[in-house]
Amino acid sequence: MAALLLGIGLLVGGGFAALLARRSVRWTTFLGVGSAIAGCLAGLIPAGRVLLGGAAPSLRMAWDVPYGAFFVQVDALSALFLLPIFGLSALAALYGAEYMAAHGDGRAPATTCFFFNLLVASMALVVVARNAVLFLVAWELMALASFFLVTHEDDDERVRDAGWTYLIATHLGTAWLLALFILLGRGADSLDFDRFGPASGAGLLFLLAVVGFGTKAGFVPFHVWLPEAHPAAPSHVSAVMSGVMITTGLYGLVRTVTFLGPLPVWAGWVLIAVGVTSGALGVLLAIAQHDLKRLLAYSSVENVGIVALGLGLGLVGVQAGSAPLAVLGFGGGLLHVVNHALFKGLLFLGAGAVVRAAGTRDIDALGGLLKRMPRTGLAFLVGAAAISGLPFLNGFVGELLIYMGALGAATSPGSAGTVPALVVIAALALMGGLAVACFTKAFGVIFLGEPRSEHAARARDPGLAMQIPMQILAAACLLVGVCSPVLIGLLAPVLVQVTGLPIDAVQAEVTRMAHTLGWLVACAAGFLGLVALTAGLRRSLLSGRSVTAAVTWDCGYAQPSPRMQYTGSSFAQPLTELFEPLLGTRRRLSPPEGFFPSAAAFASETADPFREHLYRPAFAGIERSLSAFRWLQHGRVQLYVLYIALTLLAVLLWRLGEA
């Protein structure tokens, strides 16, 4: 516990120190980034210790706020979420040191360092807080710190808009949480988490949690802020926001489920429905994007959907009393949280390197970067393969657990979970295929072929501080995949806590799954051997023969130009057209006309359907109806004071009347 508090202290202290030293860029970077890395490393110690089977340390101090207490505890569930929070943040901080220095726009990095450290500290506090007041304070701190990070480039109007959308969405979400905790606390007469018990109306409380925490996690239809805010932030912040900040929403949901006791049968169904819509719409909208960082943000919506599918399946398993379904569902979902932090962090850092080097996020203006940025390209390829769920990388392992749980439930006759399990299988299969389409597009169009713009042609790999975090994350994607039989054992205590099953039952399931994963690792070794063998065969066949270079064969056309390549939009066209009713892609075409056509243009744009058809009309309606009260607000302070006085008087009279 001391190490955790030291870590949080270092983060906050280092942030203030960076602010104080804002005149010197070198000192700011040293203090801000140094303290962030040191703080994260210190924080990793208790998390690792608890996951390896140590006792859960806790600390309780009095706090002068009604019902508040500084009550923190690192149990297995908290530790599982602390691991990616501190791990990814440390790497992102190191990356940010170079990324912000290369920014060269005259903005001091001090405020970014300060808010970044504050964001990491508040995320850690969210997952260890054991008192609702402390939790909400940390939650709010997290929202505000990330708001200021999102609006870093506030001279751009779109960035300011994204910031406001984010600020409004996060507070609307928090409103539901406030109601949730008040209802929970009313039953327990305390706001300490350990006093919350099985409450009446658990179904209502569960729905409050799904909406409130789902807004932060990015569940469809509460996701609209996510594709606006994540791309607007500096890339290392996007990595942290998309990789770990949204998972605090999932943490909140899982933590709430542990309080609520027996849930109604439909609770698991709700999560599965949320998972199917978030997953399918997320990946389809991702495919349709032209902006690399928006594509990654929508893909986060998809991955949150996959986690929701796992958690929903787990809930169904708990209610049906099926240990395999409960363990594999929750296990797969929680493992995917960690995996998503690794590959989405990696992809956003890679995207940042591309943006820095080529000066654009427009996928269709990039191309040919693998030759110019070989290391970034390799890391991005690993991330793309991992997020597509390809075997032997970490993404496959998480999805495999969910699949195995679903298939297990579907194959045991008379099991209660059959229909939800089949829905999950169909959804995962569709998402898997679409994710391959999405990330072959992202990697292929950006890194392969010929550069489509001059900036892209001049791109270069970034320096070591940006390079090392990407390589570490790529290695982690591989390692988690290969070490999965061992790592899954670490999930056992978390699963006991979440499912409420006895340790023996959980352990039995985990051992059974570790057996399958052991086979998977053996296959991975075989695969590596086969690749080496085929590559060796190819080399020996080609040695001594003529190997020449030429232009790409374009059916006899003599002068292919980079503009003739397939673009990201053309690659995605069959899918966007197929799913047009869901996506509402707008196309503008001015076709070539006449015998000597001079100009022709085509553009397509896929706006968020929920933003366009749900939120925009709704908020416009609210604005219209409230504008009737504009006359109350006129900027004369004396009258405002009068309003306050009148209100106080009214309250006083009401109070006296009651007495």
Place this chain on the structure above:
Amino acid sequence: MSAAAAVPALLALALAPLLLGVTSRTKAVMAGRVGRPLLQPYFDVLKLMRKGAVYSRTTTWVFRAGPVVGLASMILAAALVPFGGVPALVAFPGDVLLFVYLLAVGRFFTVVAALDTGSSFEGMGASREVTFAALAEPALLLGLAAVARGTGSLSLSTMLAGATGPVWAESAPVLALVAAALVVVFLAENGRIPVDDPATHLELTMIHEVMVLDHGGPDLAFILYGATLKLWLLGALLVGLAVPIHTGNAWLDVAAATAGMVALAVLLGLVESQMARLRLVHVPNLMVGATVLSVLALLLTVR
């Protein structure tokens, strides 16, 4: 693990190109031609292996890695598929998922290798490949889930061993629906008519053939051989399901399954000589149709 366990994988590695020979001979006979030798695909692979290569200056190592990774994933997949009642070399609960996702590995690397050339032809093929594969995947997985539900197993070896005569007699509709769905997946994944035309790559109708337009020499040999392996493996799933002959004698069973594979190749040739390729906009309907068949099969098992 006995030596017999290697039989399915070895048979696949040895006989896969033969299927293509049988199919093209069937098409030739149907068209009234003599046709190529049955062993022509073997000759093609051997000829290509002896050639040098020409690489586009646009390409990177990804282009060279594509065929290697693609072939490696197919060979590993061959170790997972049983044949004629003989369990596969590698069999564990969940290997069915590894099999499906190994197909995805091959596809991923073929697609990025195609995009590496910067040619709009290959980009077009890649784009269609990922689109149709995304639609075929639910049909394949749900169909396999229906078989898994019927047999209570998550390993391909036990799943296909469970599709015996008595089981067919009992739940013929389920197995027939799954088999029909698998036929569509088999045609789509292997780029055959009515989804794709394997005989051409220079029209705007192509998918798989055009993705490998720039490959040559040993790379193309790997691709060709990998494609025949994929044809064999998906065919073996179908035959394992649809030919419920389990005499107890391993030799007889393997011979029956091999005969089934040859029959499938003939059937493929017949389909290809009788049907035209569908318009591209209609292919998704076929895929969704296959998924619906799989779902129906599942509903029949759930009732």
